[in-house]
């Protein structure tokens with residue numbers, strides 16, 4: 391997308407965010423564009439998942455008013471010096487951080503309103519409609535290399551739960567190794583992409599997708615999902631959510647870097663969605679069934695297989711209810 395188009399679309403959304411009608415003519419004058427150009431940009435925004443419609447004689451309107459992500463609103467509530475980038479529409483916040491990975495400091499965070507190529511685990515796409523969720527990626531480098539990041543995704547899940555508790559959302563559960571559930575449905579996912587040579591620091595991009603208010607007609611998600619607006623009686627302030635999430639990530643990652651997983655092991659069990667329940671582990675073509683017995687000190691899932699407790703490490707294991 392050209393820089394000009396991105397700027398025009400950002401300005402257009404800012405005008406529309408009040409939820410009022412704006413005629414194509416007025417928008418065109420305000421943005422220095424023709425009505426036809428406005429109409430084209432609106433069409434693209436619709437394709438990005440923005441819920442905008444038009445009425446002849448009145449113009450364009452969002453289905454409901456929308457508070458856009460704001461750098462200043464988030465930055466005022468996170469530690470001074472935290473590098474924060476708030477972007478409009480990009481391919482993927484993880485990809486954005488990855489492309490700059492050698493020049494970043496721990497805690498460098500990127501947020502976007504929409505992703506055109508949001509990435510999920512196991513090579514899946516992450517549905518990322520405009521303004522509907524939190525798309526966040528944070529950079530962190532672990533001096534101890536790959537060994538030092540064992541259990542990282544569990545710590546990130548614990549941090550997400552704490553951020554949600556901070557904004558009044560209770561009852562969150564975590565599915566090993568990194569899914570966030572609410573009322574039995576997926577609320578958020580974590581994708582950690584790590585880089586580093588043997589014996590060198592492990593540079594991580596910690597990506598979080600957290601559903602806030604997905605369009606009701608969202609039907610291209612391959613599992614039952616929920617969003618915060620479905621469980622909260624007050625509107626979710628995404629700027630507040632972003633700042634509490636960043637604060638909890640900074641706090642938890644700093645502790646994890648210093649003390650490893652040990653301080654978090656006891657916090658995991660009460661949050662474990664499948665604790666003491668039968669589960670099926672999928673590892674490539676292999677399937678193992680057993681009773682989930684929580685995690686060990688290195689974050690491996692403990693499975694009771696026929697009376698013998700065995701640890702299973704992250705990677706490409708997928709957990710399903712048995």
Ligand code: BTN
Pocket residue numbers: 481482483484485505507508509510511512514516524525526527569578579580581597598599600
């Ligand atoms: C999962 O499959 O459960 C993980 C989803 C992770 C999605 C987030 S959205 C922000 C960041 N950027 C991406 O492209 N993916 C992650």
